Amino acid sequence: MTTPSPSVWLRPERPARDRRLSRRRIVACAVAILDAEGGKGLSMRRIAGELGVTAGSLYWYVTTKDELLELALDEVLGEVLAEAGTGPRDGWREALAALAAANRAMLLRHPWVLSDLAGRPNLGPNALALSEAGLAVLAGAGFADADLDAALAAVNDHVIGAVAAETSWRAALDRTGAGTAEWAEEAAAYMRQVARDHPLLGRRMAAAGDVDVERECARRFAFGLECLLDGLAARLPGRP
Structure with a gap:
């Protein structure tokens, strides 16, 4: 009995045999469902119904749902390089910042990716091209060997962490009715205690009441990225 491949990318793509169907159409349908409903809404039967074909076809x-998720992940990763639009005239900081910003934008458009990034191999052409682009930028700046890997990981970790924090913040606002009067009244006594026991935190939490979440998240992301790029610049070979 043949053991299933651990990744869809480790076997050749089969040629289309039905004019109504192709792997590209299947993946596009999967991405649309994932964007709308997350992984819970995705199934081979659901996609078959959307495309008007039998599930067996x-x-x-695609032999499994895991393969379908792997293909969908690589499909949206392809948006990052297309959106970053970096060129040979960009300095390494500008090119890396463009890649990071495009990656953040992709993750916000496709929030299901956050949970799938950690659990699936990224062996697809878009994933490989994106990693190569980031490594090329950092290698051009002067990083090499293990530091090259660590520098790219630091940037990717910042993007993922920032998007996870933003997603959690938005979810918390949704759960509390985006700061409704009822929630504020119930929490008022507790917040007064927080402000008394933790004055700095209390003042910052009070100031957050009228914050534009989208604008503030973008500002925090840019601030953190600038700090990270400053730190990477300070570690370049030849710097004192």
């Missing part, structure tokens, strides 16, 4: 192109 999908298995010629």
Whole structure:
């Protein structure tokens, strides 16, 4: 009995055999469902219904739901390089910042990716091209060997952490009715205690009441990225 491949990218793509169906159409449908409903809404039967084919016909192109998720992940990773638009005239800081910003934008458009990044191999062409682009920028700046890997990981970790924090913040606002009067009244006594016991935190939490979440998240992301780039610049070979 043949052991299933651990990654869809480790076996050749099968040729299309139905004019109504292709792997590209299947993946596009999967991405649309994931964007709308997350992983809970995705199934081979659901995609078959959306495309007007039988569920069995999908298995010629994709053998498991895990393979489908792997393909969908690589599909949206392709948006990052297209959006970054870096060129040979960009300095390393500008090029790296453009990649990071495009990666953040992609993750906000496709929030399901956050949970799938950690659990799936990134062996697809878009994932590999994106990693190569980031490594090339940092290598051009002067990083090498293990420091090259660590520098790219630091940038990617900042992007993922910032998006996770923003997603959590938005979810918390949704759960509390985005700061409704009822929630504020129930929490008022507790917040007064917080302000008394932790004055700095209390003042910052009070100031956050009228914050534009989207604008503030973008500002925090840019601030953190600038700090990170400053730190990377200070570690370049040849710097005192």
